[in-house]
Each structure stands twice: as structure tokens, then as C-alpha cells.
Amino acid sequence: MALRLTAVFCLSVMFVTVRLASEHGVHVVESLFYRQALALPVVLIWVAMAGGLQTIRTRRIRVHASRMMLGLTGMLLNFLSYILLPPAEAATIGFTMPIFGTILSALILREATGIHRWSAVLIGFVGVLVMIRPDAGHFPLQGVAVAIAAALVTASVSLVLRELGRTEAAGVVVFWFTALSMIPLGVAMPFVAQMHDATTWGLLLMIGLFGGIAQLCLTTALRWGPVSVVLPMDYSAIIWTTLLGVAIGEDWPMATTWIGATLIVASGLYIAWREHVRARQSRIGQGRVSPAVPLPD
Known part of the structure; x- marks a missing residue:
């Protein structure tokens, strides 16, 4: 849980720093490039310490390439x-x-x-509508559309990761995502790269550093704790991003944001709980767990 909380905090710092870097004239592709380039040495050290560089060998490079394109798009x-x-x-x-x-x-x-998870899905979308209040024009619809698309693509990445996880260790997946992403980013960089002042370079360094730490903590947390316990820690991001946003001069979120966030978080937690219940029922059905208490269907 501590590792996941650390990862979420680092991700929050990274995202807010991306916003600051953009205000300093940094192109989003530059942020992506330095995020991956500065994280690559960290990942290599981690892989070398965990099992040696020989462990990055893979026979599923095409699946890794697909994961890279989806992951880079989501990022x-x-x-x-x-x-x-x-x-x-x-x-x-x-x-x-x-x-x-x-x-x-x-x-x-x-x-x-079933009806339980579909109901949670519906409640989650109601939360989005409450938060953005499309009729009020509080937020740019373009930004809302991009954020929703980001969540959709990230969900797609989770499906690919589920498939890769059957044969590949976490270190292998992280390494190939980071390394392969340098190819398209390296091709794009000459068209957007520019010189920056010391403050801006510091922001780019923070993006790479906090992004790399977050990636390692995210992966390690899932090795040391059950998914049903670890994943709910992700919702602490609303605390960090709110405080960091206020620190850089953003307004305090409106009441509708907190109401919508409550519905969305409740929806996500319920879906995670249902996944835990289904996984336990599956293990019981396979005779791997003894049903100490009745489980809801």
C-alpha cells in the first residue's frame, strides 16, 4: 500500500509538472521523450538488480510493440x-x-x-456528468474529451498487459515499453525540440525522475500486495492533484467536482471489489480456496 501511495504521489507530481512545463513552452512530445529517456536508465538498473539483463529476452516483440503504441498514445x-x-x-x-x-x-x-458492475458503470458516468456539467461550460469540452479518451486507451492497455502478464515478467514489460517508445519519440523530436532555460530543464528532469520512480513502485506494489488492496490507493491522486494544483495557482475544485468524484470513485471501488469476489469464486470453484463465508453472486 505504501509503494502504491508513493507511485500515485509521484505520478501526480509528474502530471502537474507536465502542465508547468507546457506553460514554459515545452511541447508535449518533448515531455514524453524526456519522460521515457530519463526513465530508461532507472528501468535498466532495476532489471539488472532483479534478475539480470538476460531476463529482458522475449519472443513476443510484436505484442510488446502493440502495447508500446497503445501505452504511448495513452500517455x-x-x-x-x-x-x-x-x-x-x-x-x-x-x-x-x-x-x-x-x-x-x-x-x-x-x-x-452482471447487473452489479453495469450499475457501477452507469453510476460512474453519472459522476462524470455531474462533475463537468456540460451545460455550464466550466471546462473546455476538448479537454474533457481528451481526458475520457485517455481513460479509454489506458483501459485498453490493461487488457494487453493482462495478456502479456501470462508469459512475461513485469520487468520485461516495463523495459520493452520504455525502450521501444524511444523509436517513434526519437523520430518526432527533431521537429519539436528546442532550447530551454535552467528552470524548464529542471521541470523536464522532474518529469523523467518522478515518472520512472512511479513506474517501478506501481509494478513492485502489485508483487507485494493483493490487487484488491493495492489498487484503491490510486484514488489518493485526487488529494495530491488538488493540493499541487492549488500550489501552482489553480482554483480550489468546485462542489460539483467533489460530488462527481465521489460517484466515480465509488463506482471504481465497487468494480474492483466485484473483481475480487469473482476471482475468489473462481479459486473456490477450482478447489484452491475454502469458502469460509458465503460469497455474493
Whole structure:
């Protein structure tokens, strides 16, 4: 739990720093490039200490390439959402990722999805509507659309990661995502790269440093704790992004943001709990767990 909280804090700092860097004239592709380039040495050291560099060998490079393109697209959209929206609102819309994950699992993986999770999906979308209040024009619709697209793409990445996780260790997945992403980013950089002052270079260094630490803590947390316990820590991002946003001069979130966030978080937590229940029922069905108490269907 502590590792996941650390990861979420680092991600919040990274996203808010991306917003600050944009205000200093940094192109979003530059932020992406330095995020990955500065994280790559950290990932290599981690892999070398965990099992040696020989462990990065893979026979599924095409799947890793697909994961890279989806992951890079999701990261781009997430960066843009924090540039276009106040940090607290961008983080809150990002919490819809489990909602889209449920929808995609039902449509693509044909997973059985009952009334409980569909109800949670509906409540989550109501929360989005309450927060953004489309009729009031509080937030740019372009930013809202980008944030929702970011959550959708991130949910798609989770499906690919589920497939890769069957054969690949976490270090292998993180390494190939980081390394392969340098190819398209390296091609794009000459068109957007520019000189910056010392303050801006410091912001770019923070993006890479906090992003790399977050990535390692996210992965390690799932090795040391059950998913049902670890993942709810992600919702602490609303606290960090709110405080960081206020610290850089953003307004305190409106009441509708907190109401909408409550509905979205409740929806995500309920979906996570249902996933835990289904996984436990599956283990009981396979004779791997003894049902100490009756489980809801």
C-alpha cells in the first residue's frame, strides 16, 4: 500500500509538472521523450538488480510493440488532459478507467458482466456528468474529451498487459515499453525540440525522475500486495492533484467536482471489489480456496 501511495504521489507530481512545463513552452512530445529517456536508465538498473539483463529476452516483440503504441498514445492523451484541464478534474476523469475496463472486458474478452458492475458503470458516468456539467461550460469540452479518451486507451492497455502478464515478467514489460517508445519519440523530436532555460530543464528532469520512480513502485506494489488492496490507493491522486494544483495557482475544485468524484470513485471501488469476489469464486470453484463465508453472486 505504501509503494502504491508513493507511485500515485509521484505520478501526480509528474502530471502537474507536465502542465508547468507546457506553460514554459515545452511541447508535449518533448515531455514524453524526456519522460521515457530519463526513465530508461532507472528501468535498466532495476532489471539488472532483479534478475539480470538476460531476463529482458522475449519472443513476443510484436505484442510488446502493440502495447508500446497503445501505452504511448495513452500517455500522450493523459499529458494533454492535464495541460487542458485543472489537475483535480483531469485526475478525476482518469478514474473512469476501471469503468471502461469493464466495458472493454465485456465486449472484447466476452467476460460475464452482471447487473452489479453495469450499475457501477452507469453510476460512474453519472459522476462524470455531474462533475463537468456540460451545460455550464466550466471546462473546455476538448479537454474533457481528451481526458475520457485517455481513460479509454489506458483501459485498453490493461487488457494487453493482462495478456502479456501470462508469459512475461513485469520487468520485461516495463523495459520493452520504455525502450521501444524511444523509436517513434526519437523520430518526432527533431521537429519539436528546442532550447530551454535552467528552470524548464529542471521541470523536464522532474518529469523523467518522478515518472520512472512511479513506474517501478506501481509494478513492485502489485508483487507485494493483493490487487484488491493495492489498487484503491490510486484514488489518493485526487488529494495530491488538488493540493499541487492549488500550489501552482489553480482554483480550489468546485462542489460539483467533489460530488462527481465521489460517484466515480465509488463506482471504481465497487468494480474492483466485484473483481475480487469473482476471482475468489473462481479459486473456490477450482478447489484452491475454502469458502469460509458465503460469497455474493
